[in-house]
Amino acid sequence: MQKASKKVNNDFLVEIHTEELPPKALNRLATRFLEEIKIRLDKVELRYGDAQFFATPRRLAVYVKKLMNKQPDTTVERKGPSLDAAFDQSGNPTPACAGFARSCGVTPDQLIKIKNEQGTFLGYKQTVEGKTVQELLPTVVTQALAALPIPKRMRWGSGSVEFVRPVHSVIMLYGHDVIDAEILGCRTGRLTRGHRFLSKGWISIVNPARYAKSLERHFVIADFLQRKELIHLEAKRAVPSKEASVVMEESLLDEVTGLVEWPVAFCGNFDSSFLSVPKEVLIAAMQDHQRYFPVVDQQNNLLSHFVCIANIESRDMSRVIAGNERVLRARLADAAFFFETDKKQRLGNRADLLQHIIFQAKLGTLNDKTKRIALLNTFIAEKIHVDVQEAMRSGLLAKADLTTAMVGEFPELQGVMGYYYALHDGEGKAIATALNEQYMPRFSGDVLPETLLGSALAIADRIDTLVGIFGINQAPTGDKDPFALRRAALGVLRILIEKKLDLDLRELIERAVREYTDKLSNPNVATELLAFFLERLKPWYQDQGIPADVLASVAALNISNPYDIHLRVLAVQQFKKLPEAASLSIANKRVSNILSKSDSSKSRASNDEKIFSPTQPSTNQASN
Numbered sequence: 001m002q003k004a005s006k007k008v009n010n011d012f013l014v015e016i017h018t019e020e021l022p023p024k025a026l027n028r029l030a031t032r033f034l035e036e037i038k039i040r041l042d043k044v045e046l047r048y049g050d051a052q053f054f055a056t057p058r059r060l061a062v063y064v065k066k067l068m069n070k071q072p073d074t075t076v077e078r079k080g081p082s083l084d085a086a087f088d089q090s091g092n093p094t095p096a097c098a099g100f101a102r103s104c105g106v107t108p109d110q111l112i113k114i115k116n117e118q119g120t121f122l123g124y125k126q127t128v129e130g131k132t133v134q135e136l137l138p139t140v141v142t143q144a145l146a147a148l149p150i151p152k153r154m155r156w157g158s159g160s161v162e163f164v165r166p167v168h169s170v171i172m173l174y175g176h177d178v179i180d181a182e183i184l185g186c187r188t189g190r191l192t193r194g195h196r197f198l199s200k201g202w203i204s205i206v207n208p209a210r211y212a213k214s215l216e217r218h219f220v221i222a223d224f225l226q227r228k229e230l231i232h233l234e235a236k237r238a239v240p241s242k243e244a245s246v247v248m249e250e251s252l253l254d255e256v257t258g259l260v261e262w263p264v265a266f267c268g269n270f271d272s273s274f275l276s277v278p279k280e281v282l283i284a285a286m287q288d289h290q291r292y293f294p295v296v297d298q299q300n301n302l303l304s305h306f307v308c309i310a311n312i313e314s315r316d317m318s319r320v321i322a323g324n325e326r327v328l329r330a331r332l333a334d335a336a337f338f339f340e341t342d343k344k345q346r347l348g349n350r351a352d353l354l355q356h357i358i359f360q361a362k363l364g365t366l367n368d369k370t371k372r373i374a375l376l377n378t379f380i381a382e383k384i385h386v387d388v389q390e391a392m393r394s395g396l397l398a399k400a401d402l403t404t405a406m407v408g409e410f411p412e413l414q415g416v417m418g419y420y421y422a423l424h425d426g427e428g429k430a431i432a433t434a435l436n437e438q439y440m441p442r443f444s445g446d447v448l449p450e451t452l453l454g455s456a457l458a459i460a461d462r463i464d465t466l467v468g469i470f471g472i473n474q475a476p477t478g479d480k481d482p483f484a485l486r487r488a489a490l491g492v493l494r495i496l497i498e499k500k501l502d503l504d505l506r507e508l509i510e511r512a513v514r515e516y517t518d519k520l521s522n523p524n525v526a527t528e529l530l531a532f533f534l535e536r537l538k539p540w541y542q543d544q545g546i547p548a549d550v551l552a553s554v555a556a557l558n559i560s561n562p563y564d565i566h567l568r569v570l571a572v573q574q575f576k577k578l579p580e581a582a583s584l585s586i587a588n589k590r591v592s593n594i595l596s597k598s599d600s601s602k603s604r605a606s607n608d609e610k611i612f613s614p615t616q617p618s619t620n621q622a623s624n
Contacts, residue, residue: 009175010069012133013208014141015054015061016184017192019165023057023258024251027224029148029164030055036144037062044136045071054212054222056261059192061222063208067174071130078104079114080122097122133174138181138188141172145184161185168193176207194218195261197312219262228257234265235293235307246307247294252287259291260311267295268325272304274332277339278420284410285331292328338405346425347418351396353403363468363519366399372515373398377460379511384501386452387430394434394457397422401435415439441491448495455495459508462488467512470529471520489536496562506530506560530560537565546573 014037021029034053041048041064049066080086080100086108088094093101093108101108104124114123145163153162161167161184172179172188181188191202192215199218205211212222221227232253235246257263274282279302286292286306295305306328314320354367363369374395381391401407401418410417418435430453437454438461440447449455469475469483476485496503509526522528534555541551546569554568 009207009209010067011173011175011208012048012064012067012137013061013171013173013205013211014137014183015059015171015192015205015211016145016163016167017059017169017171018163018167020057021055021060021165021258023255025164026055026057026258027254029150030060030224032148033060033144034062036147037064037140040140040143041067044131044140046133046136046140053224055224055258056220056222056227057259058196058261059222061171061211063211067133069174070132071136073130074128076126076128077114078124078126080104080111080124083113083120083122086122100124134179137172137174137179138183141181141183159185171205173205173208194220195312198262221261221263224257227260227263228253231257231260231263231265231309234263235309238265238267238307239295240267240305243298244295244303244305245298247283247296249287252291252293256291256309260309262311262313264310264313265307266310266317266321267305267307268292268321268328270304270306270325270328270332274336275302275304277332277336278416280413280416281335281339281406281410282332284413285335286328288410288412289331290324290328292324334409335406338409342404342406342417342421343424347397347400347421347427348425350400350403354399357402360468360472362472363516366402369464370396370399372464372512373457373460375515376464376508376512377456380456380460380503380508381453383503384452384456386456390428390430390434390453391456393427394431394438394453395460397427397431397435398438398457398461441494444487444490448498452499455499455501459492459495459503462492463508463512464515466492466529466532467509467525468516468520470532471513471516471522471525473522475528475532485532486536489533490540493533493536493540493562497566500563502561502563504561505533533562534560537562541569550576 030053034051038051047068048064051062051064054061054063078100081094081096086094086097097108097111100122101111101124104111104126106124108122111122111124114121148164150164153164154166155162156166163184167184167186169191170183170186170188171190171192172181172183173190178188178190190205192205193199193201194203194215195218199220203214203218205214215222221230232248235248239246282302283294286294290306290308292306292308295303295307297303308321308324310320351367351370354370355365357366358364359366359369374392377391377395378388380386381388397418401421402414404417404421406417407414415436415438419432422432422435423429430451433451434449434454434457437449437451438457440449440454440458449458465483466485466488469485474483476483481487492505495501496505506526509529513520513525537551538548542548550569550572553572554565557568559565559568
């Protein structure tokens with residue numbers, strides 16, 4: 001009986017075992033590591049079946065299935081001297097022929113003839129054997145690691161190697177075999193470590209396919225997406241009541257997934273008296289400071305519970321819960337103290353404090369900025385029929401909450417606290433709402449202000465910043481955008497278009513320039529900033545599936561009203577779907593080509609407007 005052949009294992013695994021990686025960036029780093037590996041495998045023509053990444057707080061890994069063991073062989077053809085110049089009259093090789101043969105490592109009689117449209121030449125064909133994975137993969141991995149988006153790389157020990165965190169070991173396996181190399185200062189092998197506390201000693205990975213299961217036996221769930229789903233399910237189960245639900249923002253869920261290797265969920269409580277503090281403050285304390293998940297009822301009211309994800313199975317979970325409750329209690333007590341303290345001083349009386357906060361060294365203080373915002377906000381309010389007095393008041397109060405203790409502790413609550421403090425001071429609901437809405441949209445895809453007053457204030461704030469920074473010649477360059485001007489410009493465009501506001505950008509920019517008086521040094525600020533705004537429309541429309549030529553056709557009209565541009569873009573896009581569009585486009589192109597070749601001055605001189613006038617009788621009619 002014939003023995004079954006042993007199955008060939010040609011999977012590949014690389015793991016970088018490090019100190020704790022930044023949790024917010026972990027998913028992005030792991031995803032990019034996989035992409036860079038795949039790009040380079042394709043480049044060196046190493047075909048493979050499937051690939052995935054693994055990521056935990058202390059490791060980045062890529063697993064590639066069915067990776068071919070070497071590159072395909074290639075045939076290289078070299079063309080030498082022409083046949084006429086290769087041999088003399090006696091048929092002996094010329095120096096040119098002999099030199100070419102020598103450069104190919106052969107004798108002249110081993111050269112071949114190559115015919116093409118230019119004639120007949122001597123040449124040489126050579127089969128180059130493909131390199132093996134043992135030769136190629138160290139370079140593939142090294143280049144992929146170098147391409148990772150790491151803002152600041154760190155060095156450790158006495159070496160010069162740099163990475164996002166110190167590296168302890170590197171695994172590189174092809175099947176059962178270790179690919180010998182030095183990566184990030186470590187000699188490659190098959191050893192890694194499990195959970196920092198629940199597992200002891202080194203783990204030997206026999207082959208790539210058993211990597212995830214080997215780690216799981218040592219209390220590490222290596223698959224980032226699997227761990228994320230487990231956290232989501234366990235957090236929902238930890239909630240004590242069926243009428244309650246856990247709030248899980250995607251960014252926080254990703255961050256928590258990047259913090260734990262063996263997730264264990266539990267629910268804790270805090271004193272219900274803290275619910276008198278605005279819920280945004282409590283949520284910020286839980287999410288941003290403690291990485292806890294808030295719990296709400298069916299009406300979305302915050303409850304005095306929170307869900308925490310631990311990284312260890314404790315023998316006494318009650319002590320773990322008590323410890324986390326104690327930490328949160330102190331944080332909430334601070335927040336409650338800040339809230340009560342801030343309410344003792346009205347927002348309107350905080351202008352003096354704004355005089356001591358620099359907006360930008362060349363552009364003055366935040367107090368100067370609020371005065372400019374107020375004037376520009378009233379100008380916009382008149383255009384869109386909003387109460388001018390409310391516009392002035394909201395502009396003057398726009399940055400007042402930046403001086404409060406609460407915003408000092410929780411910067412992400414700027415605007416939100418302005419809303420609550422304005423209501424407490426007896427300001428109108430419209431003004432209070434505008435103070436919060438001025439920062440909308442806060443990020444790409446975020447909601448827009450609901451009120452017109454809030455929309456006006458959001459536009460005024462952003463345009464003032466854009467005009468000021470462009471006015472001192474600090475426009476964004478390349479990837480550098482310290483003032484987030486691209487996001488600010490897109491926010492203005494979204495508000496103008498999606499809120500259907502009939503406002504001219506050029507007019508708003510020029511008005512904002514006047515409010516800066518003599519602080520600006522760039523005489524072309526209006527032209528440059530308007531072009532910057534319109535440039536932001538290209539990717540925005542592309543994301544909506546509108547071709548670049550549609551926007552270009554409208555942009556050629558030099559319109560500076562974004563909502564007008566939007567209506568025209570939609571009209572052109574709709575027109576392109578009509579059957580007549582293609583023929584009209586061709587006809588228009590022919591006319592344009594004819595006019596471009598003609599003498600434009602003579603063409604204009606020969607036009608007689610009387611011929612086209614409907615009231616002017618023709619020559620024949622006059623003679624009759």
